[in-house]
Amino acid sequence: MSAARPPRFPLALDQMGRTGTPAKPRETLRPQRHLHEAAKDAARHTLPQGLGLDSVQVRQRMVQRLRAEGIRCEPVFAAMEQVHRHLFVDTALAIQAYEDTSLPIGHGQTISKPSVVARMIELLFDGAAARASGHLGSTLEIGTGCGYQTALLARLARRVVSIERLRPLFDKATANLAAWRFDHVRLVYGDGMLGHAPNAPYDSLIAAAGGDELPGAWLDQLAVGGRLVAPMHRSGGRGQVLVVVDRRESGLVRTEHESVHFVPLKSGIV
Numbered sequence: 001m002s003a004a005r006p007p008r009f010p011l012a013l014d015q016m017g018r019t020g021t022p023a024k025p026r027e028t029l030r031p032q033r034h035l036h037e038a039a040k041d042a043a044r045h046t047l048p049q050g051l052g053l054d055s056v057q058v059r060q061r062m063v064q065r066l067r068a069e070g071i072r073c074e075p076v077f078a079a080m081e082q083v084h085r086h087l088f089v090d091t092a093l094a095i096q097a098y099e100d101t102s103l104p105i106g107h108g109q110t111i112s113k114p115s116v117v118a119r120m121i122e123l124l125f126d127g128a129a130a131r132a133s134g135h136l137g138s139t140l141e142i143g144t145g146c147g148y149q150t151a152l153l154a155r156l157a158r159r160v161v162s163i164e165r166l167r168p169l170f171d172k173a174t175a176n177l178a179a180w181r182f183d184h185v186r187l188v189y190g191d192g193m194l195g196h197a198p199n200a201p202y203d204s205l206i207a208a209a210g211g212d213e214l215p216g217a218w219l220d221q222l223a224v225g226g227r228l229v230a231p232m233h234r235s236g237g238r239g240q241v242l243v244v245v246d247r248r249e250s251g252l253v254r255t256e257h258e259s260v261h262f263v264p265l266k267s268g269i270v
């Protein structure tokens with residue numbers, strides 16, 4: 001350590017005791033410091049001191065908060081600790097990337113809240129095929145958006161097909177995911193309401209946009225033992241809920257879970 005480095009305040013006191021060098025309190029205690037300087041300092045410290053956005057501790061903190069909320073899904077937590085969410089949003093919003101909030105990704109769409117993403121994937125892991133295999137198997141994602149959830153699914157599934165209907169977002173997700181060179185992830189520009197027949201049937205199907213009813217293609221393309229998780233408008237029009245559909249040997253079984261708020265599922269491509 002350089003001898004020229006100024007000692008910290010407690011050291012300065014100690015030094016004064018040993019050497020008799022007078023401390024210079026005005027360098028340490030500056031009660032008249034301009035307010036705007038303090039405000040600038042505060043703005044610089046929105047992250048815990050010493051932690052950059054790339055730090056694994058920032059992602060671990062986000063995961064700890066999701067655990068505290070009652071989500072129990074270790075595989076998704078492991079994936080969330082690896083994937084840098086701030087790289088999927090605009091630079092100006094990066095500072096908020098590890099808060100439990102949805103953020104705009106352009107074109108009127110949003111990246112989903114981490115707690116909702118984790119909860120939906122937790123529900124997928126509770127499907128029969130996923131419980132038997134310990135992974136999500138062949139997975140279809142509707143609504144790629146910026147590709148954050150796709151990057152998580154890539155770590156949890158044997159294969160991922162993800163569909164986006166807005167060309168600029170399809171391009172953005174393609175760019176965001178390029179660095180990983182996932183061989184088992186296929187991004188499709190198309191209308192996800194039709195599912196994606198060439199790779200059907202799917203063990204897991206997850207939708208990031210909600211409509212009035214589940215498209216028939218999704219149900220048709222669900223494997224036996226497979227599970228679908230999607231937001232859907234409650235009958236009677238009072239908001240959306242997460243709907244889970246399991247395909248069993250005996251047929252389809254549907255359950256409803258918590259209230260959510262997703263962007264609308266729309267047909268056609270733009």
Ligand code: SAH
Pocket residue numbers: 105109110111112142143144145146147148149150163164165166169190191192193208209263264265266267268
């Ligand atoms: N998981 C995404 C969420 C994006 S928001 C993320 O983390 O970024 C939902 C996305 O669903 C939007 O990008 C919207 O364009 C897309 N979407 C809506 N209807 C769709 C459809 N029929 N087919 C494919 N994508 C659709």
